[in-house]
Amino acid sequence: MKNFEVNTPKLSIVFLNYNRIRETRYTLAQLSRLFEGRDDVEVIAVDNGSTDGTREFLQTQADWARVLSLPSNLGIAGYNEGFKQAKGDYLLVLDDDSHPVDNITLDRIIQCLDTRPDVGVVACRIESLKGEPIYSWHLPQNDAPGTSMAFVGCGFAIRRTLFEEIGWYPTDLFIYQNEIEVAIRVMRSQYKIYYDPNCRVVHRESPSGRTNWRRVYYETRNTIWLIRRYFPFPMAAYLIGSRLFFGLIHALQSLEFRGYYRAVLDALHTPIEPQVLSPLLRQQLITFWRQNSVWHQLLARF
Structure with a gap:
């Protein structure tokens, strides 16, 4: 060696x-x-x-x-x-x-x-x-x-x-x-x-060490942070509402309500410096938008 x-x-x-x-x-x-x-x-x-x-x-x-x-x-x-x-x-x-x-x-x-x-x-x-x-x-x-x-x-x-x-x-x-x-x-x-x-x-997707509370907390909090940082109003308001809904569904499925509650508080109250993306860059992120849009997720399912 x-x-x-x-x-x-x-x-x-x-x-x-x-x-x-x-x-x-x-x-x-x-x-x-x-x-x-x-x-x-x-x-x-x-x-x-x-x-x-x-x-x-x-x-x-x-x-x-x-x-x-x-x-x-x-x-x-x-x-x-x-x-x-x-x-x-x-x-x-x-x-x-x-x-x-x-x-x-x-x-x-x-x-x-x-x-x-x-x-x-x-x-x-x-x-x-x-x-x-x-x-x-x-x-x-x-x-x-x-x-x-x-x-x-x-x-x-x-x-x-x-x-x-x-x-x-x-x-x-x-x-x-x-x-x-x-x-x-x-x-x-x-x-x-x-x-x-x-x-x-x-x-190999090992489940070891991966806990439900982390997924509920960090996915909800971090996604909302990204939305607050990079998307303008009213787009951001719609995506944040969608993400809160998805997080709630995940919390219900995994019974991780405390993690969800903490995620909502930290996601909305932590100061975030806006760095709004240009329309061109937002267009490149269209898949991210659809992934975090209630309407697009409902269309994909039905």
Whole structure:
């Protein structure tokens, strides 16, 4: 196994780990397979204050992967510590339960960002272990290569300098909707997000460590924060009302009323500096609009 210290990487693979040691082991096994024989890739594993043995296991891999151990769970801000340590021109961002399918994926990411100066982010195709596509509203529904509104956080690549310029992941969100915030910042920086279905990342979608209250609280709060920041009145009022309704339905389904109540208070009372998007950029976010519109969701269902 190569020592990471001798690498001069083109691509830095960064993934965040939190109390899912089984998934961490699997991901590192897959990455080590790809890592062999390459001198243009480095792996950075960040532990987000795990208490299940993940931190200790990662230290046993420190001969070939760069390991960062954080004292507590910082949410998505934990990623930023890994990004800051990266040496590659480009960052491939994974979850602890996701991994690239093959070296073709890594090669295509590097080639795209090397040859397309207009592209800031490469959005990967997200698959199951069986190779079946995992559909997400963040990506083109026709599974064809081209410009995308956003990307999925468990599998995308971004120019390191661009990510640094736009402030890395937004630390105030903690979890959920960080992809949309970054996508908006990328578009405002005049870069494109390019979806390449041949850049393939497996997402094993482990439910471990994912709690209902977090989804109710952070998805409701963070989405309303984005709406308040980027959309003008009366559009914002309609979308906020829609999002409150969706959050309430989710709270009813999961019996997480306290989290919903807190989300509403924090979503509406936290000061937000408006940065209203131009009509052109709002048009590029039409899928986000439809995803958070009661009317469009009812039409999609019926």
